Amino acid sequence: MADTRTEIGPASVVTGEIEAQEDVVVFGRVEGGVRSTAAVIVEEGGLARANIVAASVVVAGSVIGDIHATERVEITEKGRVLGNVASPRLVLQAGGAVKGQVAMSSRPPEAQPQSRTYSYRQAPGATTRRSSTTLPRKVVREEPPEPQPKEG
Secondary structure, X not given: OOOOEEEEXXXXXXXXXXXXXXXXXXXXEEEEEEEEOOEEEEOOOOEXXXXXXXXXXXXXXXXXXXXXXXXXXXXXXXXXXXXXXXXXXXXXXXXXXXXOOEEOOXXXXXXXXXXXOOEEEEOOOOOOOOOOOXXXXXXXXXXXXXXXXXXX
């Protein structure tokens, strides 16, 4: 079977969601979202105003949106990302830029925990006071108790 890929040409604008089982190469512009089980490559001169989820992502152009890769993200010397990046491996070449948070995580976005409820209490011996300066607080995080198995 020959390797296949989807190319968005330099004069093309794609609006909407792209889902692929192959590489997606952006020479033009994509606005929406891109999901691929393979790679997403935003070439020099390409622009993706999209959240990208793929096995690997290479940015040589510009991405405005979040990137999540299960394997690797590479941002070349001319690559620009305005958004958050989550991947177990990140290669940022000299001159490349990311403006957002970087998380070294391999879990896909839908597997990220939505929210957890914690209760907080003041640590023993800590006092509450008001000040014109911000002081670090001593806080103890209590997680909900684990259910105990019933004997019987």
